[in-house]
Amino acid sequence: MKKHLLILLSVLLVMPLGVAIAGGDAPEAEHQRWHFDGHFGTFDRAAQQRGLKVYREVCAACHGLKRIAFRNLEALGYDEGQVKAIAGEYTVEDGPDDEGDMFERPARPSDRFPSPFANENQAKSANNGALPPDLSLIIKARHHGPDYVYGLLTGYEEAPEGTTLLEGQHWNKYMPGHIIAMAPPVSDDQVTYEDETPQTVEQYSKDVVEFLAWASEPELEERKSTGIKVLIFLLAFAGIMYAIKKKIWASVH
Amino acid sequence: MGSSERTVFENPVVEWIDSRLPVFTMMQKEYGVFPTPKNFNYLWNFGAIAMFMLVTMIVTGIVLAMHYTADVTQSFDAVERIMRDVNGGWLLRYMHSNGGSFFFIAVYIHIFRGMYYGSYKQPRELLWILGVVIFILMMATAFIGYVLPWGQMSLWGATVITNLFSAIPLVGDSIVTLLWGGFSVDNPTLTRFFALHYLLPFVIFAVVFLHIWALHVTGSNNPLGLEPKTEKDTLPFHPYYTMKDSFGVVVFLLLYAYVVFFAPNMLGHPDNYIPANSLVTPAHIVPEWYFLPFYAMLRAITFDIGIPFTDIVIISAKLGGVITMFGSLLLWLVLPWLDTHPLRSARFRPLYKKLLILLVLDFIFLGYVGSQAADATLLGIPLSVFGLIATGLYFAYFIVILPWLSKNEKGRELPASIHEAVLAKNKK
Ligand code: HEM
Numbered sequence: 001m002k003k004h005l006l007i008l009l010s011v012l013l014v015m016p017l018g019v020a021i022a023g024g025d026a027p028e029a030e031h032q033r034w035h036f037d038g039h040f041g042t043f044d045r046a047a048q049q050r051g052l053k054v055y056r057e058v059c060a061a062c063h064g065l066k067r068i069a070f071r072n073l074e075a076l077g078y079d080e081g082q083v084k085a086i087a088g089e090y091t092v093e094d095g096p097d098d099e100g101d102m103f104e105r106p107a108r109p110s111d112r113f114p115s116p117f118a119n120e121n122q123a124k125s126a127n128n129g130a131l132p133p134d135l136s137l138i139i140k141a142r143h144h145g146p147d148y149v150y151g152l153l154t155g156y157e158e159a160p161e162g163t164t165l166l167e168g169q170h171w172n173k174y175m176p177g178h179i180i181a182m183a184p185p186v187s188d189d190q191v192t193y194e195d196e197t198p199q200t201v202e203q204y205s206k207d208v209v210e211f212l213a214w215a216s217e218p219e220l221e222e223r224k225s226t227g228i229k230v231l232i233f234l235l236a237f238a239g240i241m242y243a244i245k246k247k248i249w250a251s252v253h
Numbered sequence: 254m255g256s257s258e259r260t261v262f263e264n265p266v267v268e269w270i271d272s273r274l275p276v277f278t279m280m281q282k283e284y285g286v287f288p289t290p291k292n293f294n295y296l297w298n299f300g301a302i303a304m305f306m307l308v309t310m311i312v313t314g315i316v317l318a319m320h321y322t323a324d325v326t327q328s329f330d331a332v333e334r335i336m337r338d339v340n341g342g343w344l345l346r347y348m349h350s351n352g353g354s355f356f357f358i359a360v361y362i363h364i365f366r367g368m369y370y371g372s373y374k375q376p377r378e379l380l381w382i383l384g385v386v387i388f389i390l391m392m393a394t395a396f397i398g399y400v401l402p403w404g405q406m407s408l409w410g411a412t413v414i415t416n417l418f419s420a421i422p423l424v425g426d427s428i429v430t431l432l433w434g435g436f437s438v439d440n441p442t443l444t445r446f447f448a449l450h451y452l453l454p455f456v457i458f459a460v461v462f463l464h465i466w467a468l469h470v471t472g473s474n475n476p477l478g479l480e481p482k483t484e485k486d487t488l489p490f491h492p493y494y495t496m497k498d499s500f501g502v503v504v505f506l507l508l509y510a511y512v513v514f515f516a517p518n519m520l521g522h523p524d525n526y527i528p529a530n531s532l533v534t535p536a537h538i539v540p541e542w543y544f545l546p547f548y549a550m551l552r553a554i555t556f557d558i559g560i561p562f563t564d565i566v567i568i569s570a571k572l573g574g575v576i577t578m579f580g581s582l583l584l585w586l587v588l589p590w591l592d593t594h595p596l597r598s599a600r601f602r603p604l605y606k607k608l609l610i611l612l613v614l615d616f617i618f619l620g621y622v623g624s625q626a627a628d629a630t631l632l633g634i635p636l637s638v639f640g641l642i643a644t645g646l647y648f649a650y651f652i653v654i655l656p657w658l659s660k661n662e663k664g665r666e667l668p669a670s671i672h673e674a675v676l677a678k679n680k681k
Contacts, residue, residue: 039515067333133527137333140518141526176536216526219336219343226344227514234507241500248496252291252488 029144029151029174032206036213039228042221043214045077050193051211052076054204057191059135062127062182064115067136068215071109075218076211083109090114128168130181139209139216146209148174153205156184283469288487289494290475292671296370297473298501299363305502306356307461311454313349314398321401323447325440328403329528347517353395354520355509357543360388368588368609371597372474378589380467385585387460392544394453397446399541400438404525409538411438411446417551420572437531478597479671486671537626545623546616551578552627553644555637577644584651591651594659601665605658612650619643 035044052073055065070087074080087107092114095102107114115134117123124131139145151174159171165179172180189199197203214220259278262268271277320339322331335342364384367373373381396414400407415432419425434441472481481487488494512519520542524535540548554573559566568576584591599606622640629636668674 067337072337137526141523143523145523223343223347223514223517227510230510230514231507234503234510238500238503238507241496241503245496245500248492252493 026174026176026178029147029155031144031147032150034146034213035210036220039224041224043076044210046197047207047210048076048214049078050197051207051209053193054186054191054208055135055211058186058204059208060113060116062116062123062132062185064117064134065113065136065215066115066134067112069110069112070107072218075214080109087111128181130168132182135212135215137216139213141216145216146213149212150205150209152180153186153208154202283490284495285489285491287469287490288481288484289473289490290481290486290671291488291493292475292477292675293473293494293497294476295501296362296366297475298498298505299359299366301498302502302505303356303359303363304461305505306352306359307454307457310349310352310356311458313345313352314451314454316345317349318451321447323401323444325403325443325529328401328443332402344513347513351509351513351517351520353398353541354543355505355512356391357395359505360391361543364388364585365613369599369606370474370476371478371592371594371599373589374592374597375589376471377467377474380464380471381589382586383460383464383467385582387457387464388585389582390453390457390460392547394450394457395541395543397450397453399525400443400446401450402525403443403529405527405529405533405535406522406525406538408438408529408531409535410540411442413538414540415442417571417575417578420569420575422572439531474597475671476598476600477668477671477674478601479667479674482670483672539624542620542624545621546619547578547581547623549619549623549640550581550644550647551575552623553577553637553640555641577648581644581647584648588651588655592655592659594662594664596664596667601667602658602662603665604662608650608654608658612647615643615646615650619647 034041035047036042055063070083070090073083073086078086087109090107090111090113091104092107092111093102094105097103117126120131133141138149142148152172155173155175157171157173159165159178163171163178165171168181168183169179170181170183171178186201186204188201191199191204193199197207217223259271259275260281262271262277267277317335320331320335320342322328332346335346337343339345367381367384396410400411415429415438418428418432421428430436432442432445433439434445475481479486522539539545551574554570554577556573557566557570558568558573594602594605596602599609619640622636622643625636627637631639668677
């Protein structure tokens, strides 16, 4: 039986290997401690709210967040009125009206974040031919997403001797292939925080990742807390089943 | 089925139904009193576990289908809507996507059990063959299902795998056009894949029914590989194995739930969270983990096979790979005729046992090779060389080693009966 277990274990060990291949020649980003890590992880509401601010004031100039509706922001701890106010700062296209014309109106909580460009071609032409991806799923769409995006935002360096960068290209430690078309998006003191939180690139990056991680996995808190309950239930259930099984089998042999 | 002897039931309603359609008699016979060897170990749980997973996949799949749309402009968004806006949608989808993986885990262990204890041998050949058919259908279903969320890996995985069929002489290109419904993997491909993904699980269900029917004709094998001789060797299926199977299912469920709730994307590829884009090829196209050993065998053939010293190619590298991959599965179908050793269980065949363990390690290693980029190296040697060697070993095991062992392996002495072996073990 031990041998069988060993084999089972090795199969389980090899499986993740299939997905653990790192992209390109870039080093794996260093692991950061995230509030949402671990079995009991939750999002840090304050960090999320700061991250939203960074997204809105910086990233939103180039990146969309089209899968998130303003009403979803209630999950960050805003009340209905605050969400309405945030939505009201955006205009969205609606229509057609009774005359058949499209018109602009202030966004409502049920609207989604408007994307900064009308279409991919416009986005590319404004960014030296590179497409800034929508950030709604970015954390799930990269290996070790939170660490990677944090690494990317803090990983700009001088290009090593001998590398020639074209117009609009930058050197980043963690980007696969190291060449990225996004200029370092944030610098110290660029976004004003209302409290004492340090206004550094590291802090901005950490906060925006906390926010984007939620955007990718809005179900994370519910998933983990349900998971704990399910596991406890199944453990107890397995225990009872085992006891009954033992009792039934006691007379055999 | 079931027109022979009927049990008389006390409950009048049950009796009324049973005298007209003896389903209760059948259940009683096949799952109540069904004589089952008493010496099963926990590896015998994986059939019930696989059945449980099949039902889970069908139930979660049907509910997903209620919210899903098969259309290249909408599928990715539909899945995200399931994840974000449908009540419990994230749970459904994670149960379904990880359920595929756990279904394969269960079935791989189930197949290993069959090989280890010689469950494919006379008189269970057809039972075994039906099992291999189920496995092949599962691979088709899972491959097609992976296309449905229409992410980058969906599109590019489908492109790579469907392209393989073009290597088949004469009809290859027509097959590919038929699979695609056009000239590339596109909307017609997605819609027909959805239709097939809905259909195939029910075909699997039907083959599972035949598989179990065949099982109930021959009865189960057991760790000793001895046929039960007297009543002392067996137990009624209920309550002994209903209870043991239920316990096993719950333990398996525990592992499955762990992954669903705490690492739901561990077994998936992040690129599938990028919407499909036919203009951008992902850096590495990797199939789901359960295909990796076969994918490695597919890529192991990197050279054309032809007549030496001429330019005549008989089998192109591509066709060679396709033949190798499908051949690796066909070998399972004919396994009962490759291993004709009279002893079933590896317990009494020390040499067979060691070599089978080596085969499993070889298969796992192939999985590793399949997970790596085509140009990867190991210890400075191209990984494809190792892939070719491991593929060679895999084929050698079935075509050379098994027939040789069948003739030459002595084997250990068998106990007189299951009952006596169990008694002897309990004395120790
Ligand atoms: C043999 C059983 C089945 C297997 C092995 C299987 C496998 C899969 C796999 C691997 C995926 C991709 C998961 C992902 O990455 O999102 C998938 C998706 C899907 N399957 Fe199945 N499936 C099975 C049965 C069914 C059934 C019976 C239905 C009912 C119609 C169904 C409906 C769907 C739908 C709608 C999707 C797309 C939604 C999604 O990707 O989450 N499946 N399936």
